[in-house]
Amino acid sequence: MGKKVLAAVAVGEKETALREFELPDISSEEGILRVEIVGICGTDVSYYRHFQEPKILGHHVIGYIEKIGEIASKKWGLKEGDRVAMEEYIPCGQCKACRTGAYRSCTFTDPRSGGIRYGTVPISMSPSLWGGFSQYMYLHPNSVLHKMAEHVPAVEAALTLPLANGFEWMSIEGKVTTGQVVAIYGPGQQGLACGLAAKAAGATVIMIGRSSSLRRLTLAQELGMDYIINTTTDDLYSSIEQITNGRMADVVLDVTSGGTAPITDSINIAKKGGTVLLGAYKYQAIPDWDIDTVIKKTLTLKGVRGHSFESVQMATELIAAGRFPLSLLNSHNYGLDQVDLALKTAGGEGEPAPLLVTVTP
Ligand SMILES: [Zn+2]
Ligand SMILES: [Zn+2]
Structure with missing residues (x-):
């Protein structure tokens, strides 16, 4: 036997x-x-x-x-x-x-x-x-x-694997380098791992969440992320404007589960010529989506998946x-x-x- x-x-x-x-x-x-x-x-x-x-x-x-x-x-x-x-x-x-x-x-x-x-x-x-x-x-x-x-x-x-996704999406797909500003929407396991990969690449990292994820946002700071934005109490656009002196974010990643609003927000807070990475399925269409913003700002919009x-x-x-x-x-x-x-x-x-x-x- x-x-x-x-x-x-x-x-x-x-x-x-x-x-x-x-x-x-x-x-x-x-x-x-x-x-x-x-x-x-x-x-x-x-x-x-x-x-x-x-x-x-x-x-x-x-x-x-x-x-x-x-x-x-x-x-x-x-x-x-x-x-x-x-x-x-x-x-x-x-x-x-x-x-x-x-x-x-x-x-x-x-x-x-x-x-x-x-x-x-x-x-x-x-x-x-x-x-x-x-x-x-x-x-x-x-x-x-x-x-x-x-x-x-x-x-x-x-x-290992959440961090591997972080490096894949930040360093390899997003081409994040030293001095860049990276905004990450969704401070869960995957979002925080991406934040760490972006920090390792030398970027300034802004972690975005809501009051319901306040504990995770605090943790993001303990892990070494540079800024946190609580969208329940802070205005997202003006917060990013302030942090970046009006330049806005070089790379934005959405890893929130649920609604599609974070995708449109991500497009809004990206700088001209910036990159928006989408890493979370929504299982729904985006209502009244103004796709022209992507053209106006010459954004790169990229789906990311796996490692x-x-x-x-x-x-x-x-x-x-x-x-x-x-x-x-x-x-x-x-x-x-x-x-x-x-x-x-x-x-x-x-x-x-x-x-x-x-x-x-
Ligand atoms: Zn997995
Ligand atoms: Zn094969």
Whole structure:
């Protein structure tokens, strides 16, 4: 008999249950990860609410290589006992997106050979252990892994993927550089991670939120952001005008969930020739949108999504450098038997004031 693995499986709408699985045997191209910590992402909460098939959720995973095949070890440059941050993508490696480095947009769809993501694959697909809310995970031959420094506290390592998005959207897509003013609308986990990436790039960062997110705005200051604007009490446009001496923001990012007003606001507070990045789905149209402003101000309007190998590297390096007090972002940590509460808390329906919610299996 093989070793048993305990995992929290999403089994219905807003319901998970602990199940036991066999630890699979691996080929020379595969591996097994012992999960150390998992950060909860908005995507996990969305799957939890809109149940499809039984699956193990969780895809912002930090862990230790428990077993590794000979070929996998050479390909990944890793050995048993190494600590790693995992990307959620399992790219096919062959399609045009993969061949040009944009494997987050992999277009291949045969789940056996890639084009899938950890935390989204049903347990009906062997060997079931495709999600982070589990003691162990299966490492597919096409897994994308990054070494994580040993000295980094687990709750900080759990921020790797949100920070990677931050570097991707700020430094790579937004081309943020020293001396620029970056305004970020939405001080949640993703907004704060983007703020940190912009600070690391040398920018002045303005974090924008409402009275309901006052605690997060205060936290933004503790993390080193330069200015905060509370749109419930302050006028956004004149505040930005004042901070920038009338120049307005070089780069604006919207990562608010909910309404579309922050998008029009973002366009208004961007400088002429500035860049507006959109990083949060709205699932609705923008009413009476004056698109001419984009032309008048010669703005670059760009949708941003996910991360690249390079941005994950940047994130692991920033975390290892210990430059920011990242552990301030961790609001709640739960065990494997509390995954339901963890997902509810991350989605604003459990314990109060969530930010980075983690699970330690
Ligand atoms: Zn995610
Ligand atoms: Zn591909």
